[in-house]
Amino acid sequence: MKGLLPALRERAVLALLVASALYAFARVPHATWRKRLAQVEEQRRLGSLGYNIGRSWPEIAEIVRWIRAHTDDDAILLWSGHWKGPLELVAASIGERLLYEEALAPADLVLRGELRGRAIARGTRGGARGVLVLLADGERIELVVRS
Amino acid sequence: MSSLVISASCFVAMAIYGVAMHALWLWGGALDGLARPALAGCCGAVGFALVHRVSRRRAPVLGPAAPRSLQIAFALLALAVFVPLFWGCVELPAREWDGYAMWELRARQLAGAGGLTRPFFVEAGVYAPSRGYPLLQPLLVADASRLVGYPASRVLYLFFFALHLCCVHALLATRLSRGGALLGSIFVMLTPAWIGPGSASVDSGYGELLLSTAILGICAGFPVRDERDPPALSWLAAACFVVLPMIKPEGSVYGVLALLVGLRSISARPFVAFALALSLGSVLASTLGARLLFVEAAWTDRGLSLGLDLLPLVLLLVRLALGSFAARPPAWIWLGAIPLVRLAFLALEPQGLGGPLAVVFDGGLARAYARLADLPGLVAGIVGVFLNLRSFALLWPLLACVLVFQRWRVSVADRKLLLFVAAGLAACTVALLMVPEADLEHELRSRYGRLVLHWCGPAWIVVLGACVTAPGSAQVRRGLA
Secondary structure: OOOOOHHHHHHHHHHHHHHHHHHHHHHHHHHHHHHHHHHHHHHHHHHHHHHHHOOOOOOHHHHHHHHHOOOOOEEEEEEEEOOOOHHHHHHHHOOOEEEHHHOOOOOOHHHHHEEOOOEOOOOEEEOEEEEEEEEEEOEEEEEEEEE | OOOOHHHHHHHHHHHHHHHHHHHHHHHHHOOOHHHHHHHHHHHHHHHHHHHHHHHHHHOOOOOOOOOOOHHHHHHHHHHHHHHHHHHHHHOOOOOOOEEEEEEEEHHHHOOOHHHHHHHHHOOOOOOOOOOOOHHHHHHHHHHHHHHHOHHHHHHHHHHHHHHHHHHHHHHHHHHHHHOHHHHHHHHOOOHHHHHOOOOOOOOOOOOHHHHHHHHHHHHHHOOOOOOOOOOHHHHHHHHHHHHHHHHHHHHHHHHHHHHHHHOOOHHHHHHHHHHHHHHHHHHHHHHHHHHHHEEOOOOHHHHHHHHHHHHHHHHHHHHHHEEEOOOOHHHHHHHHHHHHHHHHHHHHOOOOOOHHHHHOOHHHHHHHHHHHHHHHHHHHHHHHOOOOOHHOHHHHHHHHHHHHHHOOOOHHHHHHHHHHHHHHHHHHHHHHHHHOOHHHHHHHHHHHHHHHHHHHHHHHHHHHHHHOOEEEEEEEHHHHO
């Protein structure tokens, strides 16, 4: 009986080792290949913006598309509100444009429409024309115009 | 060239480059065009030359080569794993949240002309999430981008994974036969969380892989007990101590834990080198992080930051008090003054805190206390993470099994390694309790799993080492030794 226990223990460890390796190996075709290829396919279909933002927040993806189409490539876009949430994804989706906290932007420079040598994004939305500001509350984002 | 020499060379090169770039950034300089990749290349050449030179003096003793069948199996498996990862790197520009919104956004900004002097980094008003986060990985990806463009530069993550496996092989080769080391590398290569499609996987753009690789490199410092060990082991560990704080904020904490665990077991000279290396990396990373934060910190916060930077120096003094040098202490021990330079920085600059760790510490104790009210649910959640087969396969049950069945009889070096893993996991658990996020379930699912992933490599080394070295494990031993 004394000799049996260590042998059983060894076998148990060995069995766990083999089971772990087999399980991990068995996941390769599904998790490493199939799921990844499905992600590639989905990203090709939706584009980077649609994939990273559009699946969860289609309305925010629409706002980003509008910003890309209607503002300079290196424009400064003012934002206000809560920093967390989808705003993080927006910042990574607008190319060379930068988000600038409205409260920290000097008012005279905003009036002049230029900040650190870059144009502050302006546009016309819903009939109003003025400085574009993204309002974020951690869950949703809204693009408003300050005249 | 052995896996040890390759691993040590890569990390020594990374450490030299990281120190050079942090010094340049703190000085206010920038390298445009191909100057930065060229500097990285030069650091690579210096790293390889240095490690090659020291390892020629005393090369690691390696047994006969692994069986051909095992080599072929490894090659085929590597092919099966690396091909989809390559596909993911070049076809899926950073698909997971942190990879997309934080890591690679900063890499893309660093790749542009001006690097760290761009408005994204130097304008306080510009929205830049995780502003004070360490920059070594984005820097390396940015350099690759300047050479081959983005997203092709993401192939660098495959290099990190190869380096990870190289470190595992190097560490296992000091314990097992070369066949056993190769088999162990297969176990680690198949870790589901690395090669799966989720966050923190190899091609996700997260910093977990590089951090975990540096942790493995630090583990090379634990067997360093006397002059007979290959010097490349100490070089690998020392270089990893430098780069750890430059990869992720928790790197500084992990480094201090490693020094604490090795306080008595690592011989004096390597210990001095490790403590100074950690001090150097920590001071450079936290000073740069503080400068990027633009936040006027209270003195209590500055004290926290300084405390973390000074800890390696305190441990160094304790180590010197505990053990004596055979000869007089080396002249470069005066490099211990590095944290004092940090003190001067803190006194001169209004910005203070070394960044993201403040989020955890600020009010963290109260949050931890409140969360302990639901202890059973918390424990169940934590156990659930360790038993998540889709992330870790059976690694953690296996480690528990090995320890219980073999009555904790692991070798002295692996006992230290085990202690390091335990301390690291404990630190991660404490951090989980202290984070400000309200949704603890989400934190358990996403963040805690990633923190546990940092320790998979060292845990595999303990498991495989214990299988061989513990008495009464003849059957397993026959397979690996």
